[in-house]
Amino acid sequence: MNQSALAAAGLYAGLNALILLWLTMATALVRRRHMVVIGDGGVAHLRRTMRGHANAIENIPVMLVLLGFAAALGAPVLAIHLLGAAFTVGRTLHAWHFSHAEAAQWQRATGFGLSVLTLGAATLGVLGHALLLL
Template identity: 85%
Template sequence: MNQSAYAAAGLYAALNGLILLWLTMATALVRRKHMVLIGDGGVARLHRTMRGHANAIENIPIMLVLLGFAAALGAPAVAIHVLGCAFTFGRAVHAWHFTHERAAQWQRATGFGLSVLTITVAALGVLGHALALL
């Protein structure tokens, strides 16, 4: 068992958990400001913040599963760090974009691009390792 690979996966799980908490709190603050309890209440700012939170919920769990399986299948800690760091940076930039009323489009594009790239590489890596062990 490669403890450092598991520790690296745990690090990125924790950091991405904090990103999710940030998005949760940002959504709650906008809800409170506009007094909307359910849905977006037709408030464009709330819709935007909720969409950023939903996108994180759609992407973060699968990446964390892939990092955990990569560690379990023997991936080196450096591979977990490269993928985890790129993914986490992308998610943070993406979250920044959605938690601000006006944000540069490059933030969204960078966050999306890094998420897709790292999930793809991690999925292919885990698939390759899993098939090699069958």
């Protein structure tokens, strides 16, 4: 197993965990500001922040699993860095868009696009590597 590739996957795991922490804190701050303990309390900004957090929870773990498997299956460290960096930039833009009450639509679109593109590429890469090694 390529230790550098595994270390790169670990780097993006850590960076994306920071994004999740940021979204957790953003959600908590909006909850506290509007005194909402459960649900969204009908607060549009809270609903928006919660949706951004939920979207990150839906996507980040899958990508991190794929990066870990790619590293374990022998993917080049450059591939891990390209996929991991693009995904992390995408998730950061997406989180920025959803953590603010109002934000430019390009942030959401670019963040979504980078996330889906890299998730798809990582999926195909892991499937390809796995099938070749069977």
